Amino acid sequence: MSVLIVGGDQVESLKRQVIAQGHTHVEHWSGRKKGFLKRSLSSNTRLIVMVCDYVSHSLANSLKNKASRKGIPLIYCRHSAHELKHKLLNKEKIDEGCCHCYSF
Known part of the structure; x- marks a missing residue:
């Protein structure tokens, strides 16, 4: 099963959490360039x-x-391996409003 991590520069700790939960392949998009919108x-x-x-x-x-069009679960988190671990273990799927996505 493949997981896509979007955002962040140093995501090794997040990748380790995802792999520890049994996912075999992890892909990372930094999201820094406009081209990621069309990817x-x-x-x-x-x-x-x-x-x-x-x-x-x-x-x-x-x-x-x-x-949502492809029916893929989407998890929002801050750059925290602990928060991601908690969400993966509890299989939380957050569709509406996320955890500070829109506060810059």
Whole structure:
């Protein structure tokens, strides 16, 4: 199962958390360039983790729409491995309003 992490520069701790939960492949998009808005999701992506503190509004909205069209769960978190671990263990899926996505 493939997981896409969007946002952040140093995401090694987040990758380790995702792999520890049994996901085999982790892809990372920094989200720093405009080209990420037009990038398509991989066909084997089963989960998207969005690091809210490092993602623009337009990229966040674009990914939310793409994920909902494909039925892919979307987890919002700050750059915290502990928070991500908690959300993965409890299988939380947050669709509406996220944890500080829109506060810059």
